[in-house]
Amino acid sequence: MTSPTRPAYIIMPEELHTELKSWCASHGVTMTAYVVDAVERSLRWDRNLEASTRTK
Structure with missing residues (x-):
């Protein structure tokens, strides 16, 4: 996991926050580690999807 370079705020319903x-x-x-990992995975997925649509 990489260290964040600046703070980020995730807005979510209280019920979701409690569940997470x-x-x-x-x-x-930690919640920070979970969220950072999820964002990194999402960005990788987006880049892979973009790359795969360019090659078609």
């Missing part, structure tokens, strides 16, 4: 916080705690993962 509980999931992270039960799996020994």
Whole structure:
């Protein structure tokens, strides 16, 4: 995981925040690590999708 270079804010419903916080705690993962990983995976997926549509 890379370190963030500046703060980011994720806006989500309180219920989702509570569920995510509980999931992270039960799996020994910080919420920051979970969100950063999810964003990085999403960006990689987007880049791969973009690259695959360019080659068609």
